[in-house]
Amino acid sequence: MVKIGIIVANGTEDIELVVPTDIWNRAGIITKLISIHKKKNVVLSNGVKVSCQEVLSAENLSKYNAIYLPGGSKGVEQLNSTYAPKLIKFLRANANNPKIKFLAMCAAPKIYGELGMLKGVKATCYPGCESSFKSSYVKQPIVASKQFITANGPGSAFEFAFKVVNDLISPAMAKKVAKDMLYK
Secondary structure, eight states: OOEEEEEEOTTOOHHHHHHHHHHHHHTTOEEEEEESSSSSEEEOTTSOEEEOSEEGGGOOGGGOSEEEEOOOHHHHTTOSTTTOHHHHHHHHHHTTOTTSEEEEETTTHHHHHHTTTTTTOOBOOSTTOOGGGTTOBOOSSEEEETTEEEESSGGGHHHHHHHHHHHHTOHHHHHHHHHHTTOO
16 A cells, blocks of 8 residues: 655645645545644645644654655745754655655755755756756656656646656556546
């Protein structure tokens, strides 16, 4: 059973949180929304209030097959050692762990870049957020390389989510979910 830990902060981009989570749930992936804050409730970038299932301080990230960092510049700014030390420690310790997929969209891939996790990996992000990538930046909507799957922004949310299903479950499941959703 595939499990994805979804890291959520106040200011996370709404579409980048909700669309992938919905598609992954439809595909049978177990998802868990994990707040980096002391409270489970967060306010997304456009004012939508979401209640996460857990707070980061109480969660064991090693039980997940993948960690997803949705974007939204205000949310991503908080994914650092000050606000989310447990996340940063986990990412550093598991940077080369081939058993874990690292997923990110929009501004969030820069977190992996800042931690030096993208050496020898191709990745994409929202234009202007690639300075930490060094030579790994690719100007494409979705990029899968080694254990990373990245996307450039909210307009890529559906394709990104289906790519994750394709790679973590199967191409057949990705096609089935897309068909059931009438996605073209």
